Amino acid sequence: MKRTFNILFCIMLLTRALPGQGQNAASLELNRSQSLWFSTGNAAGMAVNPLWDYNTVSAVYTNTSGDFKSLQRGDREDAATVNTNGALSIGNIRLWGDFSFFYDYWTGTQYNTSSFFPSLDMPYTVADPNKGDWNKQRYDMSVKAAFPLLWDRLALGVRINYSTYKGAKQIDPRGVPIGYGIEAEPSFVVRLSPKHSLGATFIYRNGFERISFSNVQGTSTMVYLLKGLGTFSSGSVSGTGGIGNYYYPANTFGGSLQYSFLGGRLGILADGGYRREVIDAFQSPTIAYRMGTTEADKINASLQFVWGKKYFQKVSAELSSTSIKGKEYLQEQTSGDESRNPYKVLAVLDMSSYSHMEASAHYDMYIRPAGPKDYRWNFGADLEFLTRADRYNAPVSTFDYQNVSASLHARRNIVIKERNRISIKAECGYRYNLGGVYDYNGSDSGHRLVTEFYTSEHRLYTDDVVMAGWEASYSRTLSAGTLSLSVQGGHQFAGERSRSILGVSLAYFF
Amino acid sequence: MKKNLLILAVFASAAIVGCNKTEGPETYTATITLEAEEGVTIPDGIEFNIVATNFDTKQEKTVKAENNVAEVKGLIAGNYTFMASAEYVSESGSKSIYSGSLTNVSILQDEALAMKIDRAQASTLVLKELYYNCSKTAANKPYMKEQFYEIYNNSEEVVYADGLCFGHLMPESATGLANYDWGAEYPLDKYVFFGRIMQVPGKVGDKNYPVAPGESIILCQYATDHTVPALNPNSINLSSGEFEYYETTNTMQTDQPAVNLKMVYPINPSSPYKIWTMTVNGPAMAMFYPEEDFSVDKVLTDNNNKVTQCYPIPASLILDAVEAIKDETQVKNKRVPTSLDAGYIWVVDDAGEPALQVGKSIVRKVAETREDGRVILQDTNNTTNDFELKKREIRRYGAKIPAWNTWAK
Numbered sequence: 001m002k003r004t005f006n007i008l009f010c011i012m013l014l015t016r017a018l019p020g021q022g023q024n025a026a027s028l029e030l031n032r033s034q035s036l037w038f039s040t041g042n043a044a045g046m047a048v049n050p051l052w053d054y055n056t057v058s059a060v061y062t063n064t065s066g067d068f069k070s071l072q073r074g075d076r077e078d079a080a081t082v083n084t085n086g087a088l089s090i091g092n093i094r095l096w097g098d099f100s101f102f103y104d105y106w107t108g109t110q111y112n113t114s115s116f117f118p119s120l121d122m123p124y125t126v127a128d129p130n131k132g133d134w135n136k137q138r139y140d141m142s143v144k145a146a147f148p149l150l151w152d153r154l155a156l157g158v159r160i161n162y163s164t165y166k167g168a169k170q171i172d173p174r175g176v177p178i179g180y181g182i183e184a185e186p187s188f189v190v191r192l193s194p195k196h197s198l199g200a201t202f203i204y205r206n207g208f209e210r211i212s213f214s215n216v217q218g219t220s221t222m223v224y225l226l227k228g229l230g231t232f233s234s235g236s237v238s239g240t241g242g243i244g245n246y247y248y249p250a251n252t253f254g255g256s257l258q259y260s261f262l263g264g265r266l267g268i269l270a271d272g273g274y275r276r277e278v279i280d281a282f283q284s285p286t287i288a289y290r291m292g293t294t295e296a297d298k299i300n301a302s303l304q305f306v307w308g309k310k311y312f313q314k315v316s317a318e319l320s321s322t323s324i325k326g327k328e329y330l331q332e333q334t335s336g337d338e339s340r341n342p343y344k345v346l347a348v349l350d351m352s353s354y355s356h357m358e359a360s361a362h363y364d365m366y367i368r369p370a371g372p373k374d375y376r377w378n379f380g381a382d383l384e385f386l387t388r389a390d391r392y393n394a395p396v397s398t399f400d401y402q403n404v405s406a407s408l409h410a411r412r413n414i415v416i417k418e419r420n421r422i423s424i425k426a427e428c429g430y431r432y433n434l435g436g437v438y439d440y441n442g443s444d445s446g447h448r449l450v451t452e453f454y455t456s457e458h459r460l461y462t463d464d465v466v467m468a469g470w471e472a473s474y475s476r477t478l479s480a481g482t483l484s485l486s487v488q489g490g491h492q493f494a495g496e497r498s499r500s501i502l503g504v505s506l507a508y509f510f
Numbered sequence: 511m512k513k514n515l516l517i518l519a520v521f522a523s524a525a526i527v528g529c530n531k532t533e534g535p536e537t538y539t540a541t542i543t544l545e546a547e548e549g550v551t552i553p554d555g556i557e558f559n560i561v562a563t564n565f566d567t568k569q570e571k572t573v574k575a576e577n578n579v580a581e582v583k584g585l586i587a588g589n590y591t592f593m594a595s596a597e598y599v600s601e602s603g604s605k606s607i608y609s610g611s612l613t614n615v616s617i618l619q620d621e622a623l624a625m626k627i628d629r630a631q632a633s634t635l636v637l638k639e640l641y642y643n644c645s646k647t648a649a650n651k652p653y654m655k656e657q658f659y660e661i662y663n664n665s666e667e668v669v670y671a672d673g674l675c676f677g678h679l680m681p682e683s684a685t686g687l688a689n690y691d692w693g694a695e696y697p698l699d700k701y702v703f704f705g706r707i708m709q710v711p712g713k714v715g716d717k718n719y720p721v722a723p724g725e726s727i728i729l730c731q732y733a734t735d736h737t738v739p740a741l742n743p744n745s746i747n748l749s750s751g752e753f754e755y756y757e758t759t760n761t762m763q764t765d766q767p768a769v770n771l772k773m774v775y776p777i778n779p780s781s782p783y784k785i786w787t788m789t790v791n792g793p794a795m796a797m798f799y800p801e802e803d804f805s806v807d808k809v810l811t812d813n814n815n816k817v818t819q820c821y822p823i824p825a826s827l828i829l830d831a832v833e834a835i836k837d838e839t840q841v842k843n844k845r846v847p848t849s850l851d852a853g854y855i856w857v858v859d860d861a862g863e864p865a866l867q868v869g870k871s872i873v874r875k876v877a878e879t880r881e882d883g884r885v886i887l888q889d890t891n892n893t894t895n896d897f898e899l900k901k902r903e904i905r906r907y908g909a910k911i912p913a914w915n916t917w918a919k
Binding site for chain 2: 129234328332393446447
């Protein structure tokens, strides 16, 4: 707790209060839109295209409910988030920092005994059919630093992210995941000319998660040791032959390249990156019984254009592609002495693959009659195409879908007597399913993992969905900053099912 | 518009799948040569089915052998069980089953394997219905007194139950202590190790308890009507059962008209067991006619490794055996030698989950129904293939009551 407070205190120092300079949610939104380099991982880019100074601290409470969800999510989810972030210069060093604390309580989850972050991309997890609750908390801290230009050409920078989390399932069998991740991304930018710049980053991330299992209400409970797409083997928590702790060490390497053109009224930034992530899953480090390994190759690319003064416009396009291989192990127990490492790997098998691609395009226009740090109207549109193709190889099972979605949004900011502001936002969208099939051909076709869980997951991703969102906020400019109270809601409708999120937030901009 | 989007989706999907197209794991071929056990002759022209089962994926591949050689292709690296079986009907009409198995075979490359084939006479008596899982009372408490085991005459001739033995094998639950090594004198594929043996009164050769073709005898823990309010209305009426175990000092049970079984092992006349129960977690069960008297001298004892006692019986005497386990995690701890029975089964509830006290039996499947309505039950010496789960019932498929059972109503 003391360590967490110290971290928080350091972030607060970085985001120390400045006299209020018309900071508000709109200015923060414009700040990030115009700083093209900020949207990349290249911290050195802040030396050529910095954020304006700002600080914000906020607290948000949301409640989510509805049956249009993954069975691994809660029928009801309550979440509280505290965040502070800001940007400033210390000397000639440009800094940005962000700290968040998340607390979640999910009720009525199923088919998840072990995962803090349930995901189709990690198949080697533990599941059970008992409906229960999850209690989760997470800390996330990021810092970007850009050092002054050397020889008016070269800027160095670094981005660091640290996160730690702990969760606890509230009903037998109970899983308690504890994990951390630390990511470092050193970077540089070369200013070829006042308008043209090139940049590059190198990424390394290390993560680790440990999950312990127990029963409180009974002696032994059956669990499913998942392998992908409904294939599993049986295990138990506690009792004879009960599973041991699960461990997930993860390592990621990668890098990215950027190019920018920052003219008078036109800005362009192209960014492309690659990451390779390897996550092992095994039981008990002393005997290292391997449950599986995922090897992921992730490619992403984006292109951004900004232009205009009074009518500030931004167009961006993004493409990301992820290909994951799931590997399983044929192992032999060579010794009954568990103090050594008795499991010998006889063969490594490519048993599954998980692939998805996402392409999106976004447009925003901000009408800024009062200057670059505020706007009265915002209009925007988003278009997205998503395809997923998962496969288990022996026997062959597949899980795939393709969706296209489009949405529109608009926001109006109304200033009343200089110090008061009302902001209203509305958005609507539609997701259309182009096709997809879940085809299971394993030996347990009647098992509930197949008939309930994966069938439900597939329906979640293939239903056509109507989406709507809204937000209303009131802000008052004080002597030192702006206090803002907002309520927001988001709704999804998929036939007879729906899901809604309602939230209230309090933020202070200074 | 929709068509254009669909075409775009197809191309994008093909691109993404193509970029990550995985051919799957490498596959291998197992070439199995069938060889007769010593003293066995495999008839000409007999056709063997070979089933290869991957222990992890449960995927099965079935091929037919040609000239007693089978090639099983497309096997991914893994641990496999290979089972061969063939049925042969002689000119005299007697049926024999030729079978063999190889268990826990690691396939890491193309392999050439040799499998020994043994011959078993299709058993006259078979284990037909085994109810050990039990049920619950209205107060949701486990009710164990209703366990029963039905033995059926599956042949064309009268069989006599005098001296017939039935019991469970050790360990009682299929834990890691299965396949305990009792030494060179008791090889695991040549012996079975009983934890309890119940015997029908009389000696082998007596003719007090004839069982005609199509008749059943039911061995009960307690052969009474369990559905009375004082016991468990959710239970079953076993008052027509032929045999029960009654020990005079057991105050929880009264002696019923059924014939009293003898508990011949454990041998403890000064302090006999009061009740006869089997584990609800899945016992391995077998029956045989003994060739010699039971003796304390034959009992195997080893207090190390927490294995206590068992009684070894040669596998060659076993008429029929069934492997029931608690769930999939116990598959590797089979107690019945594969040469006697290559499979296993466990009880699940209506949702498909392993469960206790759900009122289900393991029941042998019907292979054929004769014109007179008499059924012939399936017997390939493989519990996995031969048995299924059903709600417990006595004398299903029209099994008849032996004439000497005068108390059955």
